[in-house]
Amino acid sequence: MEEPARVSFRDGRLASRKAEEAACRRFQAALWLEKMSGPLGLPSEPTEQQFVSCLRNGLVLCNAINKIQPGAVPKVVQNQSNGLTWENQTPPAYQYFENIRNFLVAVNEFKIPSFEASDIERDNLEAGSVGKIVDCILGLKAYHEWKQFNGGNGPWKYMKSPMVSRANSIISSNMSGKGSSVKCLDMSATSERQPTIKIVDQTSEDFLVQAIADCLFNSKENIDQRIFDSWHNGTMGSVELFNKVISSCKQDQQEIKALLSRTKQEFASFQSQLQKDLVQLGFQIQELSSAAVGYHRAIKENRNLHNMLQELKGNIRVFCRVRPTFVSEEKCLIDYIGGDGTLIILDPFKTQNARKVFQFNKVFGPHVTQEEVYRETQPLIRSVMDGYNVCIFAYGQTGSGKTYTMCGPNTGSAKDVGINSKALNDLFQISCTRDDMNYDIHVQMVEIYNEQVRDLLIEETSTTKYPSMPHFGFLCFKQLFLDYDKPI
Numbered sequence: 001m002e003e004p005a006r007v008s009f010r011d012g013r014l015a016s017r018k019a020e021e022a023a024c025r026r027f028q029a030a031l032w033l034e035k036m037s038g039p040l041g042l043p044s045e046p047t048e049q050q051f052v053s054c055l056r057n058g059l060v061l062c063n064a065i066n067k068i069q070p071g072a073v074p075k076v077v078q079n080q081s082n083g084l085t086w087e088n089q090t091p092p093a094y095q096y097f098e099n100i101r102n103f104l105v106a107v108n109e110f111k112i113p114s115f116e117a118s119d120i121e122r123d124n125l126e127a128g129s130v131g132k133i134v135d136c137i138l139g140l141k142a143y144h145e146w147k148q149f150n151g152g153n154g155p156w157k158y159m160k161s162p163m164v165s166r167a168n169s170i171i172s173s174n175m176s177g178k179g180s181s182v183k184c185l186d187m188s189a190t191s192e193r194q195p196t197i198k199i200v201d202q203t204s205e206d207f208l209v210q211a212i213a214d215c216l217f218n219s220k221e222n223i224d225q226r227i228f229d230s231w232h233n234g235t236m237g238s239v240e241l242f243n244k245v246i247s248s249c250k251q252d253q254q255e256i257k258a259l260l261s262r263t264k265q266e267f268a269s270f271q272s273q274l275q276k277d278l279v280q281l282g283f284q285i286q287e288l289s290s291a292a293v294g295y296h297r298a299i300k301e302n303r304n305l306h307n308m309l310q311e312l313k314g315n316i317r318v319f320c321r322v323r324p325t326f327v328s329e330e331k332c333l334i335d336y337i338g339g340d341g342t343l344i345i346l347d348p349f350k351t352q353n354a355r356k357v358f359q360f361n362k363v364f365g366p367h368v369t370q371e372e373v374y375r376e377t378q379p380l381i382r383s384v385m386d387g388y389n390v391c392i393f394a395y396g397q398t399g400s401g402k403t404y405t406m407c408g409p410n411t412g413s414a415k416d417v418g419i420n421s422k423a424l425n426d427l428f429q430i431s432c433t434r435d436d437m438n439y440d441i442h443v444q445m446v447e448i449y450n451e452q453v454r455d456l457l458i459e460e461t462s463t464t465k466y467p468s469m470p471h472f473g474f475l476c477f478k479q480l481f482l483d484y485d486k487p488i
């Protein structure tokens with residue numbers, strides 16, 4: 001909870017420092033203008049209003065620039081109301097326009113920061129406008145000093161340094177009331193436009209330290225706030241502050257160096273670790289991709305083997321299903337059901353050769369479930385999904401159990417559903433598990449009865465009940481076509 005208060009204090013302090021800085025620069029500009037153009041009648045610390053009013057007719061500015069470079073403003077319109085001070089004069093409009101405009105043209109030629117003519121208008125002191133005028137005058141001052149110092153040789157470049165400006169301002173104002181010099185401080189290293197500055201006594205040195213301390217205060221970021229608080233409260237002097245800040249900076253510098261070296265080491269170790277991980281990852285991806293290739297190869301092989309097995313089992317397979325005997329039926333004729341597909345039927349009306357032997361791929365007895373029957377046909381469904389054509393159909397006389405086998409009884413139980421539904425379930429399930437293929441499934445269900453083909457999936461015909469069937473021959477059969485397009 002202490003942090004916001006500290007920030008707020010800091011911001012307030014910064015704003016007041018900035019205002020102080022702007023005032024110092026203004027005083028410095030006024031002082032220099034007086035030096036160039038003679039007394040202006042301004043107080044030693046003029047307000048923004050006073051400062052701007054004094055410059056409004058353009059005479060002071062034109063005279064100053066003409067002193068630096070004679071003829072910079074060729075024609076200066078003089079004030080007609082001689083004897084009046086800046087406070088009670090009202091310059092004619094033409095003076096204002098002519099002098100200020102000519103001054104600004106000259107200033108632009110010197111490549112000095114300029115301002116707008118409107119910045120100097122009466123009652124139009126917007127935030128920052130006076131600052132621009134002051135910057136321009138101090139730029140002119142710097143240009144003048146550069147000219148004096150270098151004789152106008154070499155390239156001229158304007159540089160604004162708040163620190164030097166503020167220090168100079170304090171020193172200059174301090175110097176104005178002091179006598180001969182005691183110490184000499186060369187500031188030329190910090191500003192090329194700044195000639196040697198003479199510090200007159202210990203108080204001036206204190207001012208210099210104070211100015212540096214101010215600048216440190218303004219630019220502080222990571223320095224312990226308590227140091228500045230002590231200085232602000234007056235419990236610590238500027239020199240002590242300066243020393244503490246410098247030693248604190250040194251300490252910070254050491255810490256930053258150590259941190260930098262640690263960070264570099266950590267970064268290097270992370271980098272080498274990352275490279276190792278990337279190499280490892282590369283190996284793993286390679287392994288995975290070769291495993292995936294192997295997996296796909298195995299699946300393909302497996303499919304081929306599966307279909308080969310189906311072919312070996314026979315492309316046409318005939319199964320026989322014996323339904324349970326009805327109560328109305330006299331006797332069961334089944335004599336023997338073999339596991340190898342043998343079925344022996346006993347004819348009760350014959351005494352000789354009463355047994356008849358039939359051979360099928362498989363014979364399902366009366367008590368075999370729907371699931372067991374379907375299990376024999378299920379591998380063919382997988383072959384369908386591998387692109388093979390498959391047809392399953394039931395054949396037999398009426399009442400022999402074709403509908404029961406293919407569609408199932410209407411019990412509502414899932415285990416009783418016939419081959420049709422079980423096959424479709426498998427088809428959809430396999431198509432969902434195989435991501436590498438897209439399947440397009442079409443279903444058709446027809447009945448051929450008395451040589452008439454009826455579509456059993458059309459509602460009106462599907463409700464039609466079969467007529468009673470004659471008990472002869474193989475006239476009636478149901479056929480299930482499972483037409484599947486080959487995998488895309």
Ligand SMILES: Nc1ncnc2c1ncn2[C@@H]1O[C@H](COP(=O)(O)OP(=O)(O)OP(=O)(O)O)[C@@H](O)[C@H]1O
Nearest residue numbers: 323324397398399400401402403404405409469476
């Ligand atoms: N395996 C079985 N277990 C129990 N009941 C069965 C079995 N097979 C057939 N049935 C019964 O026998 C009767 C006749 O069966 P189903 O209707 O399937 O014969 P179908 O061959 O389709 O006759 P149709 O050609 O006249 O349509 C039905 O009542 C059915 O429930």
